[in-house]
Amino acid sequence: FGHPAVNLGSTFQAFTNGGRNTCRPLDQNLITFGDTVTWVTGKHAIKAGADWVRNAAVDGFTSGRGNPRGVMNYTGAGTAPLSRFLMGMPANTVSFVNQFRPPMDVHNWEQGYFVQDDFKVHPKLTLNLGIRYEIVSPFTENNDLLVNFDPDFVGSDGRKGRFVVPSSKTLQFVDPRFIAYGITTADTLGVPKTLVRTDYGSVAPRIGLAWRITEKTVLRGGYGLFYPTAAAQGIRDPLATNSFQVGLTKRTTTDSALQGWPGTAHGISPMSGGALNALSSTISANWVPFNLKQPRIHQYNITLEREIGWQTGVRVSYLGTTMQRLISGSDANLIEPSDTPFATTTGDGVTPCTPDDGDCDYSDADRRRLPFPGLGTYQTSFGNFGHGRSHAFQTEVNRRFSQGFTFNASYTYLDQKSTAPDTGNSSLGGTAYNQFDRSADYGMDAFTSKHRFITYGVFESPVGRGKKFGSDMHKGLDAIVGGWQLSWQLFAKSGTGFTPFWICDNCDPIMPGNVGSGSLDATGGFYGTTLRPIVSGNPNVKSGDRLWDPSAFSLMPLGADLFSNPNVAVRNLLSGPGTYGLNMGIKKVFAIGEQLRFELGADANNVLNHPLKSPDNYDIGALGNFTLMVNPTTLKPEIQSVERNPDFGRLLSSYDQDGVDSRRTFRIRLRLTF
Numbered sequence: 001f002g003h004p005a006v007n008l009g010s011t012f013q014a015f016t017n018g019g020r021n022t023c024r025p026l027d028q029n030l031i032t033f034g035d036t037v038t039w040v041t042g043k044h045a046i047k048a049g050a051d052w053v054r055n056a057a058v059d060g061f062t063s064g065r066g067n068p069r070g071v072m073n074y075t076g077a078g079t080a081p082l083s084r085f086l087m088g089m090p091a092n093t094v095s096f097v098n099q100f101r102p103p104m105d106v107h108n109w110e111q112g113y114f115v116q117d118d119f120k121v122h123p124k125l126t127l128n129l130g131i132r133y134e135i136v137s138p139f140t141e142n143n144d145l146l147v148n149f150d151p152d153f154v155g156s157d158g159r160k161g162r163f164v165v166p167s168s169k170t171l172q173f174v175d176p177r178f179i180a181y182g183i184t185t186a187d188t189l190g191v192p193k194t195l196v197r198t199d200y201g202s203v204a205p206r207i208g209l210a211w212r213i214t215e216k217t218v219l220r221g222g223y224g225l226f227y228p229t230a231a232a233q234g235i236r237d238p239l240a241t242n243s244f245q246v247g248l249t250k251r252t253t254t255d256s257a258l259q260g261w262p263g264t265a266h267g268i269s270p271m272s273g274g275a276l277n278a279l280s281s282t283i284s285a286n287w288v289p290f291n292l293k294q295p296r297i298h299q300y301n302i303t304l305e306r307e308i309g310w311q312t313g314v315r316v317s318y319l320g321t322t323m324q325r326l327i328s329g330s331d332a333n334l335i336e337p338s339d340t341p342f343a344t345t346t347g348d349g350v351t352p353c354t355p356d357d358g359d360c361d362y363s364d365a366d367r368r369r370l371p372f373p374g375l376g377t378y379q380t381s382f383g384n385f386g387h388g389r390s391h392a393f394q395t396e397v398n399r400r401f402s403q404g405f406t407f408n409a410s411y412t413y414l415d416q417k418s419t420a421p422d423t424g425n426s427s428l429g430g431t432a433y434n435q436f437d438r439s440a441d442y443g444m445d446a447f448t449s450k451h452r453f454i455t456y457g458v459f460e461s462p463v464g465r466g467k468k469f470g471s472d473m474h475k476g477l478d479a480i481v482g483g484w485q486l487s488w489q490l491f492a493k494s495g496t497g498f499t500p501f502w503i504c505d506n507c508d509p510i511m512p513g514n515v516g517s518g519s520l521d522a523t524g525g526f527y528g529t530t531l532r533p534i535v536s537g538n539p540n541v542k543s544g545d546r547l548w549d550p551s552a553f554s555l556m557p558l559g560a561d562l563f564s565n566p567n568v569a570v571r572n573l574l575s576g577p578g579t580y581g582l583n584m585g586i587k588k589v590f591a592i593g594e595q596l597r598f599e600l601g602a603d604a605n606n607v608l609n610h611p612l613k614s615p616d617n618y619d620i621g622a623l624g625n626f627t628l629m630v631n632p633t634t635l636k637p638e639i640q641s642v643e644r645n646p647d648f649g650r651l652l653s654s655y656d657q658d659g660v661d662s663r664r665t666f667r668i669r670l671r672l673t674f
Helices: 060-064 080-086 168-173 176-181 232-239 364-369 475-481
Strands: 005-008 026-041 044-059 071-074 093-097 104-122 125-136 148-154 160-165 183-185 199-214 217-226 247-251 296-309 312-331 380-402 405-418 451-460 484-493 501-504 579-592 596-605 622-630 637-644 665-673
Touching: 005 080, 044 060, 060 104, 071 080, 104 232, 160 168, 160 176, 176 183, 312 405
Parallel strands: 005 071, 160 183, 501 622
Antiparallel strands: 026 044, 044 104, 071 093, 093 247, 104 125, 125 199, 148 160, 199 217, 217 296, 296 312, 312 380, 380 405, 405 451, 451 484, 484 579, 579 596, 596 665, 622 637
């Protein structure tokens, strides 16, 4: 749905369409059923139960890939492209997709069974002992529109790997190059139509205790093993998208000419006629191991609670987490960095290519260096590569509502580290930067603050009829000054980590380090082909509104030390600024008779209008852009141009955070209740 795009050369603004389908259905339906039985006997309260969830989702993201609305490209110098378009003449080339893929339509089942015993060992000591067993099935695509890959297969001709589809009805939608490479159906491998086997090993023990040391002091602790639930997007991105809607391009040839716009002639369109360009023989795909396991998250905590009077309690806690089998990606066709040129010729192994012209290609010698010579870049395989841990110390003061006043104040110190790439969505995860040493990025996670303070509360004015002051106040005066209620919410937090990076404008297949893949992502957050710089100075030198000194970074290595150079920037090397924000509200309720209430209120979000300059994306770490060229003598990649980003490290925007808007806003509330 939607109009096609029209490109009018470099002189005039194009009629863009975003390259996506304007119709993207999004729908999710959950059907849940569960029940619990309880048996109390002696000192034991035993509970057992089960729950079942059927999760169904429809997502049109998959049908929006590859520019399904089409593109018409008018090329040439000066006004020629626009003139030919206005006269209704044919385009130079047109692009579209081979076959429209229907929206992804998936479902899965989640089952949980548990038994728990609350054992009152002593009037002051209770133990909670339990175990839970979970089965979370992979998503089934109702139209069988999934594609996976079997990397262990070797064909009779020595070709490594083959593609796997749920059934033969998938073939009509699949990129024909996948079929030519080698494809089979799931039943031949003993794999279900989900193309990933169900993990039946999710056993989760739980233990907890509560010990009342004194009448006002309680010690609590616990441990549990948890498994995250499935997200439909986790299967959408790697298996349901890239293998469909092949981009095709047509051009005019001596045998078949592209048609112009309909006018005096009918039955034609700019997409009519022309001859298809040959598809590249290089194909890329993602795959998920057939035996992928659920991530395991161990959580453990201990808490001391104390009543201190005045309806107030104090809590001190330690919360720990150990994360295992986290899912992240790795490009299976990436080769280790070296000083030997890769894909720096036009494909003959001799003639230097020009990356700006897009003529760099694999030579026969290059292909022999690839783990999968018949495939191209971006062969992203997902697996249980990641691990992490966190330690959190919390203190909290909480006053229960009494005498018109309640408040809560808490402070958290968090130390969270992992090897898994940072990603803010529900996909399976990005690729590690150094995919040959996946633990090299073990460190502080992005967008996590070490220090965080939060307070909120409500205060009712003690002035007014029935209050401590002015209890016999005149109704008219009470309507003005009595019975007001003030509320607030405030947060303050320290800064988060950011990774500096360079963006390559003409990489892939030519790459720094001769790694043969554009899947390198310095941030792990799906930022594109980005590379980490060499740290050559002290970056923590602030100047004006710039947090870090860009001159402390030079370009990345171009050879074998792309990853191993000890001065290459580590993940989240830079620390961003802390910030704070305050929301406040005020209201008054007027009682009109016994059944009618009128409420007048005002809310001020970010009442101090304080800029929340703690970025929630990676842009602040972009050092700039560079391009590569090929040395005609050595055929090695060299730097052609560098354009530094003038906004690196600069705080130019305010961001919504922790329930506080990026700018001050006011809202007046009037409410009638009867």
